[in-house]
Amino acid sequence: QVHLVESGGGLVQAGGSLRLSCAASGRSFRTKVMGWFRQAPGKEREFVAGISWRGTNTDYAESVKGRFTTSKDSPNNRAYLQMNSLKPEDTATYYCAAKETRDYSEGLFYYPGDYDSWGQGTQVTVSS
Numbered sequence: 001q002v003h004l005v006e007s008g009g010g011l012v013q014a015g016g017s018l019r020l021s022c023a024a025s026g027r028s029f030r031t032k033v034m035g036w037f038r039q040a041p042g043k044e045r046e047f048v049a050g051i052s053w054r055g056t057n058t059d060y061a062e063s064v065k066g067r068f069t070t071s072k073d074s075p076n077n078r079a080y081l082q083m084n085s086l087k088p089e090d091t092a093t094y095y096c097a098a099k100e101t102r103d104y105s106e107g108l109f110y111y112p113g114d115y116d117s118w119g120q121g122t123q124v125t126v127s128s
Contacts (some may be wrong), residue, residue, distance in 0.1 A: 001117045002026035002098050009094060009122030012086055016126070020081040022096030022119060030074040032117075033099045033109055036081045038092035038124075048094070049081060050108035057106035064090075086126045093121040 008020040022034070031053050039045040049060045049070040058070055069082045079096055097115035101107070109115060 002029055002032060004096050004098060004117055004119035006094065006096050006119040006122040009124045011125045011127065014086060014088055014126055014128050016086050017082070017084045018086065018124060020083065020094055020096070020122060020124075022079040022081075024077040024079070024098065026117075028100065029077045029098070031101050031104075033101050033107070034070070034072055034079045035097045035099070035109055035115055036070060036079075037095045037097060037112060038090075039095070039121075040092040043092075045095070045112050047110050047112075050110065051079065052106040052108060053101040053104070054106065057108060059108055059110075083124070086124075088126045088128045091124060091126050093123050095119055095121045 003025045005023045035050045036048040051058045051070045055072040067085045071080045096119045098117040099115045
């Protein structure tokens with residue numbers, strides 16, 4: 001497993017931007033598939049974005065496509081989620097998660113249960 005700490009959340013007006021960071025410590029961040037999830041009060045945790053272990057494959061939830069971009073900086077043990085054109089419905093606690101690649105392919109994981117390391121979360125609030 002790897003220890004993850006998110007940062008970069010905050011309060012922003014609709015249309016604004018935030019960049020979330022996920023700092024990792026521990027073993028083998030380079031071979032970790034990374035995911036970003038969010039959870040709003042009273043709702044289930046949902047997939048937002050994922051990036052393969054080499055960083056060459058990404059995917060996004062339909063609700064954030066074209067607005068959010070994820071990246072991975074393995075030498076510096078960090079992953080990022082750039083969020084642009086934020087909407088009030090993006091308000092949630094955002095989590096990064098990590099899972100060791102199974103087969104060194106460019107596959108992603110889409111479900112919370114697929115991951116075995118989680119950060120503590122960072123709050124994002126978008127005002128209208």
